[in-house]
Amino acid sequence: MTKKKIIVTGVLIVGIIAASLAFSFYSKIYASNTKENSSIYIPSNTTFEEVLSLISPKLKNPNSFEWVAKKKNYPNVIKSGKYQINSGMSNNDLVNLLRSGNQTPIKLSFNNQESLEKLAGRIAQQIEPDSLSILNALKDEKFLINNKFTLETAIGMYIPNSYEFYWNTSAIKFRDKMLSEYKRFWTDEKLAKAKKQNLTINGVITLASIVQKETATVSERPRVAGLYLNRYRNKWPLQADPTIIFALKQKLGQDVIIKRVLLKDLEIKSKYNTYKNIGLPPGPISMPDISSINAVLNPENHDYYYMCADMNNAGRHAFAKTLAQHNRNAQKYQRWINEQGINR
Structure with a gap:
């Protein structure tokens, strides 16, 4: 082999090696390395080793990610959060995402x-x-x-x-x-409606929490709200059983299950006893949802003052304008609940 051929061959070999190295570096940095669409949650104060443990199952080649991450100084700029990993992302894209802190809400x-x-x-x-x-x-x-x-x-x-x-x-x-x-x-419109009912924001939410507990049917809530507001305006006791249950749980423990309020329970000494106290309790008995709040702000206008569970319509109430009518409804309910054997 002539000297010229040796030189040419050498150059070709070097070129091939250089090209191979270049392709290897390019692949490590820019080739697809994520398996599928997924998310990663990086807690605060996470170490780089912990990030590798979290992200490795989502990668085709974890070692190449580690190499690129170190080259781009990611171990020193780890940012916590939830990050969306898309299928086909390169190590470069992935490290840039994690470095940026551009997390997914x-x-x-x-x-x-x-x-x-x-x-x-x-x-x-x-x-x-x-x-x-x-x-x-x-x-x-x-x-x-x-x-x-x-x-x-x-x-x-x-x-x-x-x-x-x-x-x-x-x-x-x-x-x-x-x-x-x-x-x-609490927009100006809602505040105006609360004022119309002569209620503060806390008053609305407190009454809404009672309405929430009393009703299983959303459509019935404006009527129930109207009933309690009739009592409230006329300075009647609200006589809401959910407030008694709340008071009992404060005394007996939150995990106690109470299916039936007994006459003796109505004597409990509590600011939440709406059988003994006139007006609203000092605060909500639970967190009402928006439908219950809206029911208090937009109550049904009627003359009902009494209600009890309606045995003919599950989850609804039988409403009454007079005590005599209510007593008849209540007797039906008491007979039913006794038949079910519910003692507490």
């Missing part, structure tokens, strides 16, 4: 929770903070005082709905955003 939702404790538990299932840190934020004394809430009224600040949050939202930022949502919910 979540839809956080809750319905009419019974207490702040249960609300905290529900929220902790959907965002990063644990239930204790969330509960501490919800009960923070300084926050409550500054915003004119008490522990008795605080649950009324949370309007059941779906909201957009980032997964790594702190407990305090969750609470503060819910305060903003609460203020947004």
Whole structure:
């Protein structure tokens, strides 16, 4: 082989090696490396090794991701959150996404929770903070005082709905955003309707929580709200059994199941005993949903003052304008409940 051929061959070999290395580097950086569409949740203070453990099952070649991540200094700029990983993403795209902190929002939702404790538990299932840190934020004394809430009224600040949050939202930022949502919910129109019923916001929510507990059928709520407002305006005791159940649970424990309110229960000493006290309890007995709030703001106008469960229409009530009519309805209900053997 001539010297010229040797040189040419050498150049070709070097070129092939260089091309192979270039292709290898290019593939590591720009070739598709994600298996399918998925999400990754990176907790606060996560180490790079922990990120690798979380993301490796979603990759075709975890080693190439690690190499690119280190080259782009990702181990020193890890940002927590939920990130959407799309099928076919390259290591370069993936590392850029994680470095940017451009996380995907979540839809956080809750319905009419019974207490702040249960609300905290529900929220902790959907965002990063644990239930204790969330509960501490919800009960923070300084926050409550500054915003004119008490522990008795605080649950009324949370309007059941779906909201957009980032997964790594702190407990305090969750609470503060819910305060903003609460203020947004109470428009001038709603405040005017509350004033028309001679109720404060807390009064509306408290009465709505009773309506919520009394009704299984949404369409019946404006009528039930109208009944309680008739009693309220005329300074009658509301005589709402759900408030007695609430008072009993405060005394006996939240996990106690009470299916029937007994005559002796009506004597319980409590600010929530609406058989003994005139007017509204000091705060909601649960978190009412929007339909119950709207029922109080837009009640049905009628002359009903009495109601009891209607045995002929499951989940509904038999309404009455007079005590005599109500007593007949109540006797039917008492006979039915005795037949079912419900003692408590």
